[in-house]
Amino acid sequence: MHLKEIGEFGLIRRFQKQIKTDVSVLRGSGDDCAVLHLNKSMYQLFTCDMIIEGVDFKKADNLEAVGRKALAISISDIAACGGLPRHAVVSLGLPKNMQVNQADFLAKGIFGLARKYKINIVGGDISASSKLIIDVSMLGEVEKHKLCLRRGAKTGDIIMVTGSFGGSIKGKHLEFTPRLKEARFLVDNFKINSMIDVSDGLIQDLGHILEQSSAGAVLFESLIPLSKEAGGVDEALCSGEEFELLFTASRDQASKIIRCSKYGFRLIGEIMPVSFGLRSINHKNKYSRLKLKGFKHF
Amino acid sequence: MHLKEIGEFGLIRRFQKQIKTDVSVLRGSGDDCAVLHLNKSMYQLFTCDMIIEGVDFKKADNLEAVGRKALAISISDIAACGGLPRHAVVSLGLPKNMQVNQADFLAKGIFGLARKYKINIVGGDISASSKLIIDVSMLGEVEKHKLCLRRGAKTGDIIMVTGSFGGSIKGKHLEFTPRLKEARFLVDNFKINSMIDVSDGLIQDLGHILEQSSAGAVLFESLIPLSKEAGGVDEALCSGEEFELLFTASRDQASKIIRCSKYGFRLIGEIMPVSFGLRSINHKNKYSRLKLKGFKHF
Numbered sequence: 241m242h243l244k245e246i247g248e249f250g251l252i253r254r255f256q257k258q259i260k261t262d263v264s265v266l267r268g269s270g271d272d273c274a275v276l277h278l279n280k281s282m283y284q285l286f287t288c289d290m291i292i293e294g295v296d297f298k299k300a301d302n303l304e305a306v307g308r309k310a311l312a313i314s315i316s317d318i319a320a321c322g323g324l325p326r327h328a329v330v331s332l333g334l335p336k337n338m339q340v341n342q343a344d345f346l347a348k349g350i351f352g353l354a355r356k357y358k359i360n361i362v363g364g365d366i367s368a369s370s371k372l373i374i375d376v377s378m379l380g381e382v383e384k385h386k387l388c389l390r391r392g393a394k395t396g397d398i399i400m401v402t403g404s405f406g407g408s409i410k411g412k413h414l415e416f417t418p419r420l421k422e423a424r425f426l427v428d429n430f431k432i433n434s435m436i437d438v439s440d441g442l443i444q445d446l447g448h449i450l451e452q453s454s455a456g457a458v459l460f461e462s463l464i465p466l467s468k469e470a471g472g473v474d475e476a477l478c479s480g481e482e483f484e485l486l487f488t489a490s491r492d493q494a495s496k497i498i499r500c501s502k503y504g505f506r507l508i509g510e511i512m513p514v515s516f517g518l519r520s521i522n523h524k525n526k527y528s529r530l531k532l533k534g535f536k537h538f
Numbered sequence: 539m540h541l542k543e544i545g546e547f548g549l550i551r552r553f554q555k556q557i558k559t560d561v562s563v564l565r566g567s568g569d570d571c572a573v574l575h576l577n578k579s580m581y582q583l584f585t586c587d588m589i590i591e592g593v594d595f596k597k598a599d600n601l602e603a604v605g606r607k608a609l610a611i612s613i614s615d616i617a618a619c620g621g622l623p624r625h626a627v628v629s630l631g632l633p634k635n636m637q638v639n640q641a642d643f644l645a646k647g648i649f650g651l652a653r654k655y656k657i658n659i660v661g662g663d664i665s666a667s668s669k670l671i672i673d674v675s676m677l678g679e680v681e682k683h684k685l686c687l688r689r690g691a692k693t694g695d696i697i698m699v700t701g702s703f704g705g706s707i708k709g710k711h712l713e714f715t716p717r718l719k720e721a722r723f724l725v726d727n728f729k730i731n732s733m734i735d736v737s738d739g740l741i742q743d744l745g746h747i748l749e750q751s752s753a754g755a756v757l758f759e760s761l762i763p764l765s766k767e768a769g770g771v772d773e774a775l776c777s778g779e780e781f782e783l784l785f786t787a788s789r790d791q792a793s794k795i796i797r798c799s800k801y802g803f804r805l806i807g808e809i810m811p812v813s814f815g816l817r818s819i820n821h822k823n824k825y826s827r828l829k830l831k832g833f834k835h836f
Contacts, residue, residue, distance in 0.1 A: 241638045248664055251641060258649045261658040265625070274660030276625060276677075279577065288675055290629035290663050327563070327574060331588035331629075331673045334549075336836060340539045343549060351556045360559040362572030365588050366546055368835040370669065375629045377586055377675030379574075537666040538634060 243538045251538065270452070271389050272320040272436060273380065283387055285380035287317040293372040295537075297414065303342055305414045307349025307374065313439070314378035315357055315418035316483045320437040321389065322427035323382030325420070327360045330376050333369025346374075357420065386427035388435035388487070393453035397433055397511035398494035402503065403484040405442055405477070406470020413481035422503045423485055430497055435487035440535050441478040445486055446509075447518065447532040456516035459509040459530070462523045477520075480535030541836045549836065568750070569687050570618040570734060571678065581685055583678035585615040591670040593835075595712065601640055603712045605647025605672065610716045611737070612676035613655055614781045617721035618735040619687065621680030625658045628674050631667025644672075655718065684725035686733035686785070691751035695731050696792035697807035701782040703740055703775070704768020711779035720801045721783055728795055733785035738833050739776040743784055744807075745816065745830040754814035757807040757828070760821045775818075778833030 243251060252269075261268045266283060267275035273285035291313070293299055297306050311328065318325045330350060334343065354361050359378070402419050419437070426432050434453055438445045442464070450457055461473050470476045488511055489497060497505050518530045541549060550567075559566045564581060565573035571583035589611070591597055595604045609626065616623045628648060632641065652659050657676070700717050717735070724730050732751055736743045740762070748755055759771050768774045786809055787795060795803050816828045 242634075243632060243636050243638060243641060244634065246638055251638075252662075252664060254638075254642075255645050255649075255662070258645060259659050260653070261660060262656070265658050265660055268658065268660040269662060271661075274625070274627065276660070286625060286627055286660060286675075286677065288627040288629050288661065288663050288673070290631060290665050290671070290673060292631055292665055292667050292671075294668070295666055327572070327584060329572065329584055329586040329675055331586050331675075333588060333590055333671065334541060334836075336540075336542065338541050340541060340544055340549075340552075343541060344552075347553050347556060351553075355558070358560070360563050360566065361557050362559060362563055362566040362574070362584060363569075363586065364550075364553075364567060365586050365673075366550060366835060367588050367590055368593055369590050369671075370592070371667075373588070373590075373631065373667075373671060375586070375588060375663075375673040375675075377584075377627055377629075377673075379584065379677075537664060538632075 248536045248538045267389060272317040275387060278381065281384060282381050283384055285318050285321050285323045285382055287314050288375060288377040289313040290373065290375040301414060303345035304349040307346040308353045309414050310374035310376050311350050311353045312416060312418045314376045315420055316437040318378060318380035319418055319420040319423035320435050320485060321382055322386045322423055322435065323380040325357055325359045325378055325380045327362050328354065328376055328378040329362060330364040330374065332364065332366050333373030334366060335370060335372060336368050388427060388432050390434055390436050390449050391452040393434040393449050393455050393488040393511045395455060395511055395513050396491060397488035398491055398507055399457060399488050399509035399511060400494060400497060400505050401484050401486050401508055402505060404465040404467035405482050405484065406467045406475050406479050408479050408482045410469045416483040418483060419485045425503060426487065430489060430493045433488050435485060438482040438484045438486050439480060441480045442486065443477045443530050444532050450518060454514050456512040456514050457509055457518050458512055459520040461520050463506065463508050465506050546834045546836045565687060570615040573685065576679065579682060580679050581682055583616050583619050583621045583680055585612050586673060586675040587611040588671065588673040599712060601643035602647040605644040606651045607712050608672035608674050609648050609651045610714060612674045613716035613718055614735040616676060616678035617716055617718040618733050618783060619680055620684045620721055620725035620733065621678040623655055623657045623676055623678045625660050626652065626674055626676040627660060628662040628672065630662065631665050631671030633668060633670060634666050686725060686730050688732055688734050688747050689750040691732040691747050691753050691786040691809045693753060693809055693811050694789060695786035695809035696789055696805055697755060697786050697809060698792060698795060698803050698805055699763065699782050699784050700801065700803060702763040702765040703780050703782065704765050704773050704777050706777050706780045708767040714781040716781060717783045723801060724785065728787060728791045731786050733783060736780040736782045736784050737778060739778045740784065741775045741828050742830050748816060752812050754810040754812050755807055755816050756810055757818040759818050761804065761806050763804050
C-alpha cells in the first residue's frame with residue numbers, strides 16, 4: 241500500500257497513535273505548535289516546518305524570499321497559538337554546486353526576518369543535498385491565558401479571518417507577512433476560542449478546527465474576502481499557503497473584533513453543532529455541503 | 539565561487555557572523571546544542587540534525603535503524619552538553635512512492651527510541667520529497683553547574699573518550715547507542731571542563747574543542763582505542779559518526795574518572811598551550827603535526 245492511499249492526514253493519524261507524552265506536555269502533535277509547561281505564567285511553544293525545492297518553492301525563485309518564507313511559516317504557527325517567537329534552529333540541505341552568493345541570499349532572507357521579529361537563530365545543521373531543503377524549528381512563548389488552540393470553537397461562535405484569500409501560489413506564498421501583530425492584538429484584547437493559520441486551505445484548516453472542537457460550521461460564500469489574484473470563491477476556499485489567521489470567538493466578542501478597523505478582521509461564518517456538518521451558503525442563499533479539500537502532500 | 543571553495547566550516551562561520559542573540563541565549567550556534575536560560579537552576583538545550591538519503595544513509599538501509607539514527611544523533615548532542623533529552627519535533631520528507639509499511643518501520647525506529655529515552659515527540663511536519671529526509675529538533679535540560687561546552691579545556695587537562703574508534707561506516711553509524719548514561723555519570727560525579735560528541739571525526743572534533751578553548755593538544759596514538767572495524771589508527775582518527783564522547787578534565791579528576799571501570803573511559807591525550815598546536819606521538823615516540831581532517835559536507 242502506497243502513502244497516497246492513506247493520504248498525508250491518514251499517515252499523521254497513524255503516527256500520532258504511537259505517541260505517548262508525559263505531564264510536561266499540555267498539547268503534543270495535532271496543533272499549530274506543541275505546548276509545553278514553562279513556568280507559572282507561561283507556556284513554551286515548539287514547532288517545525290520543512291520546505292523543499294520543487295515542492296514548496298521553485299528552483300528559480302529568489303533565494304532571499306525562500307529563506308524568508310522558511311522562517312515566516314514557523315512565525316505564523318507561533319502566532320496562530322497566540323504566542324511570540326523567541327528562538328530558532330535551521331537545518332539546511334544545500335546542493336554541492338551552489339554558489340556562495342546564493343547561500344548568502346538565502347541567509348539574508350533568514351537572518352533579516354529573524355532580526356525583524358527579534359528571533360534568536362541559535363543553531364543549525366548543514367548537509368549536502370541534491371535539492372535545496374530548509375527546515376526551521378522554532379520556540380515561542382505565550383501567557384497561559386492567551387494560548388489559542390484548534391480545539392475550543394463553540395456552537396454559536398463567529399468565524400473570522402485576517403486578510404484575503406485565493407491565488408497565493410502567484411506570489412503571496414513566498415512573500416506573506418506572518419500575522420503576528422494581528423494575533424497578539426486579538427489575544428491581548430479579546431477572548432479567542434480557537435485559532436489556526438491557513439496553510440492547507442480555508443476549508444481544510446477550518447476542518448481541523450471543527451474536528452478538534454467536535455463542531456460543524458456554515459460559511460457565507462459572499463463574505464469570503466477575495467484577493468486580486470483569486471480565481472473565484474471556490475479557489476479561494478481551497479488555496480493553500482495563504483498564511484492568514486482563521487479564528488472563532490463568541491458573538492459578543494466578535495462584534496467588538498469586527499468593529500476594530502485597525503486590522504480589518506472579517507466575519508465569514510458561524511460555528512454550528514457537529515451534526516450540521518460543514519456547509520456553505522452562496523449568494524442565492526442556497527446551502528451546499530463542503531468537502532474538506534485543500535493541499536495534501538500525498 | 540562554489541560552496542566547496544569555502545567549505546562547510548567556512549560557510550558556517552560566514553553565517554555565524556550575521557547572528558546576533560539577546561541575553562536569554564547563553565550559547566548560540568557553535569556548540570553541540572544552543573544553551574538558553576530556563577529557570578534559576580536549569581538551562582534549556584536546543585539542537586537540530588538533518589539526515590538525508592544518499593548522504594547519511596543508503597536507500598537500502600533498514601528504515602527502523604534510519605529512524606533510530608535520526609533521533610540518536612540529537613540525543614548524542616544533548617548528552618555532549620551534559621543534559622537530558624526531553625522533547626523533540628520531527629520533520630519528514632517522504633518519497634511519494636513510499637510504502638506505508640516502510641513509513642511504519644521508520645516510525646518504529648523513531649518512536650521506539652523516544653520511548654526508551656523518555657523523549658516526548660510533540661510535533662512534526664510531513665512533506666513530499668524525492669529523497670527520504672529526516673530532521674529532528676530536540677529540547678533538553680541541564681542543571682546549570684553540569685553544563686559542558688566545547689570551550690573550557692585548560693592546559694594540563696587530560697583528554698578522554700568513551701568507546702572505540704574507526705570503521706563507523708561499516709555499521710556503527712546506524713546502530714550506535716548515544717552515550718547519555720556515560721555523559722550523565724560524568725557530570726553527576728566529576729568536573730568536566732569541555733565535551734563534544736565525535737560526529738566529524740576524532741581529530742576534527744578535538745579541533746573544535748581546541749579552537750573554542752584557545753588551546754593545543756597532544757594525542758598518544760598508541761592509546762587510541764580501536765574498534766574491530768577500524769582500518770588502522772589514521773582511519774580511526776578521522777572516522778566520522780562515531781558518536782563517542784570526547785572530553786577533558788583536570789589531571790586530578792581524570793585519574794578518578796579513568797579508575798571507574800564501569801564505563802571504560804580511556805585517556806588519549808593532553809591539552810597543551812595553543813602555541814603547541816595539535817600533534818600526535820606514535821609508538822616510536824615520534825611527534826607529528828596533525829591536520830584537522832575528517833568528514834565535511836563540502
